[in-house]
Amino acid sequence: MKGYWHVPALGIAVSFLAVIFENIWFLAVFFLWLLYLYYDQRLGKIAILISLTCSIFAYTYIPELEVPQEDEAFTSHQSTFTGQITSPISESEARIGFELKDEESDRKWLIVYFKDDQDGDHDLKHGASCTIYGQPELPEEGRNPGQFDYQKYLLGQGITYQITVDSLESLDCSGSSFLNNIYQLRSRLIQFVQDEISPETAAWLNALVLGDDAQIDEETTELFQRWNLSHILAISGLHVGLLVGLFYFLLVKMNILTKEKAQWVMIFFLPFYALIAGGEPSVLRASAMVLLFMLANKMNWKFSVTDVLSIVFIMLTLLDPYMLYHIGFQLSFSVTLGLLLSKNWLSQTSISFFSILKISFVSQMIILPLQVEYFYTFQPLSILLNLIIVPYFTMFVIPLMFFMLLLAPMAGFLISYIDRLFVHIHEVFMVFIQFIDQTLYYPLVIGSFPLAAAIVYYVLFLILMEKLERKQQKQAFKLGCYLTALLIIIVIKPYFSPTGHVTMLDIGQGDAIVIELPYRKGVIFIDAGAKVAFDSDEPSDNIFKQVIQPYLYSRGISKVDTTFISHADTDHMGSLQYMAESGMVDNVVVSQYYAFSENVTEVLADIGTEVIRASQEEAVTIGGQTFYVLGPIRDKQSANENSLVLYTAIGGKSWLFTGDIDSDTERELLNRYPELHADVLKVAHHGSKTSTDPVFLQKLQPIYGLISVGENNTYGHPHASVMNALKEANISIIRTDQNGAIQYHFSESEGTFSTFLP
Amino acid sequence: MHCLWCDADMIPELSWKTIFWLSRPTYLCPPCAEQLTILKGKRCGKCSRESDEEVCPDCRWWAADAAWDDPLVRNYAVFSYNDAMKEMIAKWKYRGDYCLGKVFEGAYQTAFKQAFSFLSREAVAVPIPLSDERMHERGFNQAKMLADFLPLKTWDILTRNHSEKQSKKTRRQRVTAANPFQLTRTVKHPVILADDIYTTGSTLRHAAFVLKEHGCPAVYALTLIRG
Numbered sequence: 001m002k003g004y005w006h007v008p009a010l011g012i013a014v015s016f017l018a019v020i021f022e023n024i025w026f027l028a029v030f031f032l033w034l035l036y037l038y039y040d041q042r043l044g045k046i047a048i049l050i051s052l053t054c055s056i057f058a059y060t061y062i063p064e065l066e067v068p069q070e071d072e073a074f075t076s077h078q079s080t081f082t083g084q085i086t087s088p089i090s091e092s093e094a095r096i097g098f099e100l101k102d103e104e105s106d107r108k109w110l111i112v113y114f115k116d117d118q119d120g121d122h123d124l125k126h127g128a129s130c131t132i133y134g135q136p137e138l139p140e141e142g143r144n145p146g147q148f149d150y151q152k153y154l155l156g157q158g159i160t161y162q163i164t165v166d167s168l169e170s171l172d173c174s175g176s177s178f179l180n181n182i183y184q185l186r187s188r189l190i191q192f193v194q195d196e197i198s199p200e201t202a203a204w205l206n207a208l209v210l211g212d213d214a215q216i217d218e219e220t221t222e223l224f225q226r227w228n229l230s231h232i233l234a235i236s237g238l239h240v241g242l243l244v245g246l247f248y249f250l251l252v253k254m255n256i257l258t259k260e261k262a263q264w265v266m267i268f269f270l271p272f273y274a275l276i277a278g279g280e281p282s283v284l285r286a287s288a289m290v291l292l293f294m295l296a297n298k299m300n301w302k303f304s305v306t307d308v309l310s311i312v313f314i315m316l317t318l319l320d321p322y323m324l325y326h327i328g329f330q331l332s333f334s335v336t337l338g339l340l341l342s343k344n345w346l347s348q349t350s351i352s353f354f355s356i357l358k359i360s361f362v363s364q365m366i367i368l369p370l371q372v373e374y375f376y377t378f379q380p381l382s383i384l385l386n387l388i389i390v391p392y393f394t395m396f397v398i399p400l401m402f403f404m405l406l407l408a409p410m411a412g413f414l415i416s417y418i419d420r421l422f423v424h425i426h427e428v429f430m431v432f433i434q435f436i437d438q439t440l441y442y443p444l445v446i447g448s449f450p451l452a453a454a455i456v457y458y459v460l461f462l463i464l465m466e467k468l469e470r471k472q473q474k475q476a477f478k479l480g481c482y483l484t485a486l487l488i489i490i491v492i493k494p495y496f497s498p499t500g501h502v503t504m505l506d507i508g509q510g511d512a513i514v515i516e517l518p519y520r521k522g523v524i525f526i527d528a529g530a531k532v533a534f535d536s537d538e539p540s541d542n543i544f545k546q547v548i549q550p551y552l553y554s555r556g557i558s559k560v561d562t563t564f565i566s567h568a569d570t571d572h573m574g575s576l577q578y579m580a581e582s583g584m585v586d587n588v589v590v591s592q593y594y595a596f597s598e599n600v601t602e603v604l605a606d607i608g609t610e611v612i613r614a615s616q617e618e619a620v621t622i623g624g625q626t627f628y629v630l631g632p633i634r635d636k637q638s639a640n641e642n643s644l645v646l647y648t649a650i651g652g653k654s655w656l657f658t659g660d661i662d663s664d665t666e667r668e669l670l671n672r673y674p675e676l677h678a679d680v681l682k683v684a685h686h687g688s689k690t691s692t693d694p695v696f697l698q699k700l701q702p703i704y705g706l707i708s709v710g711e712n713n714t715y716g717h718p719h720a721s722v723m724n725a726l727k728e729a730n731i732s733i734i735r736t737d738q739n740g741a742i743q744y745h746f747s748e749s750e751g752t753f754s755t756f757l758p
Numbered sequence: 759m760h761c762l763w764c765d766a767d768m769i770p771e772l773s774w775k776t777i778f779w780l781s782r783p784t785y786l787c788p789p790c791a792e793q794l795t796i797l798k799g800k801r802c803g804k805c806s807r808e809s810d811e812e813v814c815p816d817c818r819w820w821a822a823d824a825a826w827d828d829p830l831v832r833n834y835a836v837f838s839y840n841d842a843m844k845e846m847i848a849k850w851k852y853r854g855d856y857c858l859g860k861v862f863e864g865a866y867q868t869a870f871k872q873a874f875s876f877l878s879r880e881a882v883a884v885p886i887p888l889s890d891e892r893m894h895e896r897g898f899n900q901a902k903m904l905a906d907f908l909p910l911k912t913w914d915i916l917t918r919n920h921s922e923k924q925s926k927k928t929r930r931q932r933v934t935a936a937n938p939f940q941l942t943r944t945v946k947h948p949v950i951l952a953d954d955i956y957t958t959g960s961t962l963r964h965a966a967f968v969l970k971e972h973g974c975p976a977v978y979a980l981t982l983i984r985g
Contacts, residue, residue, distance in 0.1 A: 002759065002767070002769045003759075003768075003769040003770035003771075003772070004770070004780070006772060006777065007780075033778070037780055040782075041782060041783075042779070042780040042781070042782050042783070043780055044783070302767040302769055303769065304769045304770070304771065304772060306772040307769070340772070341772060341773050341774050341777055342773075342774065343771075343773060344771075344773045344774075344775075345773075345774070462774065462777075462778070465774035466774045466775050468774075469773055469774045469775055470775065
């Protein structure tokens with residue numbers, strides 16, 4: 001079996017694919033492969049049997065993520081739950097959260113408590129037995145294509161319901177587990193670092209040594225994510241290897257322990273460190289691997305590194321099959337496997353620059369489809385940026401951080417000196433990266449990686465690596481070209497698609513409508529609303545970051561040709577500045593009477609976005625799609641009433657986009673255009689009773705009424721009278737508060753509506 | 759898997775080349791395998807002896823002997839005979855380490871593909887037999903083991919009179935000895951004789967002679983070693 005453990009591990013991975021894609025063919029191909037290996041005498045009976053067992057067992061053992069039907073009887077009232085705390089307590093400024101394993105049902109709940117200023121200290125501990133009184137509810141689901149789905153995310157951890165607790169008194173817990181001591185030590189260490197060391201350094205130390213990146217500002221986290229550098233922030237083999245090396249060196253060289261004893265110390269210390277560092281899959285993987293190496297060394301076992309990786313993979317998935325759904329787990333194992341398989345290829349160069357380049361190449365290429373599926377974009381230049389960043393962190397930052405944590409308790413004066421030095425160097429470094437980010441950030445916005453394309457990708461990549469290993473450079477070059485061609489095909493696919501889409505995004509109370517023309521002839525926005533930030537009157541970037549950008553990226557769109565803004569309310573234009581700042585907006589079309597705020601004017605001028613003022617009767621054509629401006633007819637001295645009214649024909653239907661106009665303006669519109677008719681009406685002002693007059697409906701004769709309105713909004717939109725009027729006029733109503741994003745998929749002369757939520 | 763020769767633990771290295779097309783298990787560790795030398799350079803087209811000439815003097819001598827009318831079309835050999843090989847053969851053949859024979863399987867098969875791919879699937883592998891006494895002594899026939907490695911039917915159709923070991927005889931004694939082989943059934947297909955070593959070629963020619971005499975169309979030989 002030695003040297004062949006990767007076969008059962010692959011069996012488990014294949015079963016996972018069979019489960020998530022609900023396609024048994026994955027297993028069939030795996031079995032055929034085993035059959036071939038057996039008949040060609042490449043693999044013995046025992047290995048075949050173990051592999052078969054592993055894959056079949058995994059197929060039944062790996063849970064499918066099924067969104068549960070909401071159990072109304074369960075979620076309608078608060079109840080009492082008893083069980084045990086099975087996760088560390090995660091605490092931020094605003095909330096406390098932990099997992100509770102229900103005693104009766106054996107199911108896991110996520111318990112959430114939103115903090116109050118008057119709260120005292122809580123006494124929650126890992127392993128405690130608790131009685132909890134709270135409100136069970138389904139976690140928030142993703143409401144738009146491309147949006148992060150918290151419900152799915154929790155399902156991937158085996159959690160179906162979250163239970164919100166009103167006050168700390170509703171949590172009655174006692175006892176704790178042994179692990180609790182470690183978790184508490186971890187929080188104390190994190191606190192200690194924050195107290196003793198400057199905040200700039202503390203953030204990095206806590207992230208790189210203790211696995212807590214909460215103090216690293218969001219901007220940096222996003223920067224690292226944009227450049228595929230997040231692997232540096234996740235504690236992995238790099239960190240664990242350095243830690244072990246450092247400790248071993250100190251213990252042995254300073255004559256504290258013999259080599260023998262130092263090894264035993266490391267073997268017992270590693271599991272402890274894995275937990276101190278936060279217990280993320282990448283830490284577990286790395287620590288378990290290093291641990292197995294050292295044990296094998298002690299026992300004089302010969303082993304292959306891929307076997308160690310495979311055995312750790314098998315053990316972790318058996319321990320917790322949900323781990324397979326964890327992005328970090330998938331990335332960590334893929335990259336490690338890729339690098340181990342490239343050992344021969346890597347050793348063909350002795351120049352370290354090229355080795356690092358090769359390492360960077362393999363690590364980025366092997367996760368490319370995953371990267372695109374999860375983050376929609378791929379940054380080819382990140383392969384080069386890694387060349388600078390990885391050595392900087394491995395040779396300088398990470399060892400320094402370990403040293404600082406070691407020295408902090410004993411040599412305070414030294415620390416403050418090192419601390420200041422690090423802050424200076426690191427600042428220069430960050431400025432450098434930000435400079436690169438600003439000048440060179442041209443990501444490939446790919447959107448999605450279809451399964452078939454991913455399979456072709458991996459087959460080509462496998463052959464490419466094999467050719468490289470065999471030093472068949474010409475063949476390798478050919479395969480590199482095929483791979484590039486494949487990526488290009490995926491990127492340009494929308495330009496060959498005859499289907500267009502109109503998407504009314506669910507941004508809560510507000511409008512954001514995207515029109516994607518067939519053959520990607522144009523991408524047009526009608527309004528781009530936002531929510532008002534809690535702490536100011538300014539629009540927040542939440543909607544842009546969580547809904548608009550993910551949607552566009554998931555569609556492979558990085559540029560909007562034209563953005564119509566109906567009027568100057570935040571719920572219709574709040575995200576415009578963020579779209580403009582990220583370079584998405586080419587030009588903005590507004591009415592004659594639109595008044596830009598100073599802030600927005602500045603942003604648009606800065607970026608050089610063209611602002612077009614369209615007057616009534618004008619027609620705006622984008623990619624062959626003509627929008628007729630029907631209003632505002634005259635200046636009505638009110639933002640809502642001055643809304644841009646747009647008429648266009650899409651996919652065999654006529655559409656009327658009305659912004660927030662009121663009944664008066666509707667009437668004026670009818671007077672001006674007595675023959676006006678529209679199949680699809682964007683119901684004005686989120687269904688407010690001040691708009692959508694029955695007479696207007698009667699004249700317009702729409703078939704569909706689309707309402708963009710926030711769930712449980714405070715305005716009481718859509719108003720009952722409007723709903724009645726729509727129903728009486730026999731109009732099919734589709735609402736974002738009930739259905740999430742509304743989409744119309746069309747070809748030249750016809751189309752169908754669909755909603756994101758069932 | 760342990761090396762069948764030095765017993766070192768062998769673990770196959772996984773790389774892009776081998777992750778899906780797992781390399782076949784090898785029975786020798788790389789250092790041991792290196793000690794055996796596969797015949798590569800120019801060789802006698804007839805007997806596989808390393809030689810710059812098309813046909814070596816030895817084979818010219820066989821061909822010239824009208825009494826023989828050389829019954830063997832060609833012998834192909836895999837390895838040259840060096841010290842490591844000598845020791846391995848001794849352990850395998852004389853000290854009864856049957857399993858050690860597997861060490862040669864891969865190379866023997868490859869050589870067959872290289873030299874005899876032109877033969878039809880009808881061809882038969884015929885091992886050079888041991889006499890009953892010798893068989894009793896050793897417990898297995900190393901030539902039969904080799905014949906079984908080939909993707910052909912093995913016909914164990916030769917029998918052999920007991921005589922002194924070939925290795926104890928001189929060249930003259932070998933060449934002039936009476937033919938020790940008999941045939942138990944005739945064969946109308948081409949035959950590949952399997953044996954461990956070609957030294958003077960007389961054993962193989964004796965066997966080939968008997969086969970030809972009973973109507974076999976052509977006799978080739980594939981030996982592990984050219985002595």
